[in-house]
Amino acid sequence: MTVLPFGATLGIVGGGQLGRMSAMAAARLGFRVHVLTPDIDSPACEVASSATIGDYDDEVALRDFAEHVDAVTFEFENVSAHGLRILESIKPVRPAGAVLEISQDRIAEKRRLSEIGAALAPWREVPDAAALAAAAEALDYRLILKTTRFGYDGKGQFRIRDAEEFAALGTDLPYPLVAEGIVDFEREISVMVARGLDGDVRCFDVTENRHRNGILDLSLAPAPIPPALAAQAQSMARHIAESLDLIGIMGVEMFVDARGGLLINEIAPRPHNSGHWTMNACLVDQFEMHVRAVLGLPLPEATRHSDAVMKNLIGPDDMALCDAVLRMPGLALHLYGKDEARPGRKMGHVNAIFPRGALPGPFGIAAVLGPLVEPVVSEDI
Numbered sequence: 001m002t003v004l005p006f007g008a009t010l011g012i013v014g015g016g017q018l019g020r021m022s023a024m025a026a027a028r029l030g031f032r033v034h035v036l037t038p039d040i041d042s043p044a045c046e047v048a049s050s051a052t053i054g055d056y057d058d059e060v061a062l063r064d065f066a067e068h069v070d071a072v073t074f075e076f077e078n079v080s081a082h083g084l085r086i087l088e089s090i091k092p093v094r095p096a097g098a099v100l101e102i103s104q105d106r107i108a109e110k111r112r113l114s115e116i117g118a119a120l121a122p123w124r125e126v127p128d129a130a131a132l133a134a135a136a137e138a139l140d141y142r143l144i145l146k147t148t149r150f151g152y153d154g155k156g157q158f159r160i161r162d163a164e165e166f167a168a169l170g171t172d173l174p175y176p177l178v179a180e181g182i183v184d185f186e187r188e189i190s191v192m193v194a195r196g197l198d199g200d201v202r203c204f205d206v207t208e209n210r211h212r213n214g215i216l217d218l219s220l221a222p223a224p225i226p227p228a229l230a231a232q233a234q235s236m237a238r239h240i241a242e243s244l245d246l247i248g249i250m251g252v253e254m255f256v257d258a259r260g261g262l263l264i265n266e267i268a269p270r271p272h273n274s275g276h277w278t279m280n281a282c283l284v285d286q287f288e289m290h291v292r293a294v295l296g297l298p299l300p301e302a303t304r305h306s307d308a309v310m311k312n313l314i315g316p317d318d319m320a321l322c323d324a325v326l327r328m329p330g331l332a333l334h335l336y337g338k339d340e341a342r343p344g345r346k347m348g349h350v351n352a353i354f355p356r357g358a359l360p361g362p363f364g365i366a367a368v369l370g371p372l373v374e375p376v377v378s379e380d381i
């Protein structure tokens with residue numbers, strides 16, 4: 001069976017907000033959703049038909065989960081290779097376990113991306129202290145060290161700007177690491193690319209992403225970049241999706257460097273925070289596109305009917321503004337149902353949409369988002 005009949009059950013590994021919004025998209029199309037999560041009080045469980053509560057590497061839980069579903073997809077990428085094999089032995093897994101294994105490990109990811117011709121920031125494998133010294137020297141003491149696995153929202157990263165900071169690093173580091181040269185990027189962009197069972201590929205418009213404290217803060221769609229560069233970014237995303245034989249959606253994070261060239265930062269073979277703007281600015285959003293792809297349904301055009309700004313709501317400070325947001329015109333509020341607003345935790349997001357071609361500049365964005373953004377003091381928000 002490749003194309004699933006309506007009423008079939010989609011299995012989603014992971015209970016977070018990406019699973020929640022995928023489940024809502026699946027439900028809209030008439031599918032049931034069964035979630036695998038260790039925690040019944042999770043954003044996805046609140047909107048799913050049923051769940052298996054267990055750890056992602058618990059063989060019994062994985063089997064129970066797979067028996068309940070018709071196809072498996074992910075919002076949480078870090079299932080072990082053994083766990084992926086178990087799932088794949090029972091039900092169709094989309095994207096395939098091999099794609100997840102690449103995105104789980106920054107070194108495997110960089111190797112594969114290089115093989116398929118993607119340009120990357122200079123990088124070195126750092127298995128131990130000796131390799132670190134050599135890598136730091138090779139990268140001129142301007143580098144970011146990243147844990148090879150389990151990093152997200154800038155966690156597990158150490159930034160070194162000069163030899164002095166390198167000397168102060170200490171010896172107690174969580175090897176293996178990867179060292180990357182710091183890119184003096186002009187901006188960060190991403191492309192959401194989806195590929196269906198029939199090989200059809202769709203790219204949403206390129207998004208510009210601005211981070212704060214290592215966490216995505218604002219996305220602007222479309223990214224204010226020359227059309228030729230946007231086309232190049234989309235064609236690179238398509239090339240990566242096709243080379244990996246992706247089924248589903250994938251976020252491709254990129255840097256635009258100081259000379260206007262593109263470097264690939266990382267890939268995430270699942271819906272992605274930088275695609276949340278599609279929920280209000282496209283007829284079919286990233287979640288429905290993903291659900292359609294993994295269920296073997298046709299992929300519609302990824303057309304953007306409006307320009308959009310997405311603002312993440314992070315931690316207690318942003319949550320305290322929700323009452324105000326509900327009273328503000330022109331904002332669509334999306335909350336994930338998390339009860340505890342810990343600092344740095346993604347609680348929800350807000351989308352503002354504008355007529356196509358009318359994406360405002362920084363002052364206009366600040367006016368629409370009101371108390372959600374710091375006052376604009378320069379062009380550089």
Ligand SMILES: Nc1ncnc2c1ncn2[C@@H]1O[C@H](COP(=O)(O)OP(=O)(O)O)[C@@H](O)[C@H]1O
Pocket residue numbers: 121144146151152153154155180181182183184185188211214253265266
């Ligand atoms: N080589 C680099 N040069 C400059 N900035 C970087 C580099 N790598 C990461 N960053 C910054 O840190 C952010 C998070 O890094 P990323 O590798 O995407 O990890 P995560 O898995 O936490 O998203 C990036 O979006 C970017 O702002």
Ligand SMILES: [Mg+2]
Pocket residue numbers: 253266
């Ligand atoms: Mg990232």
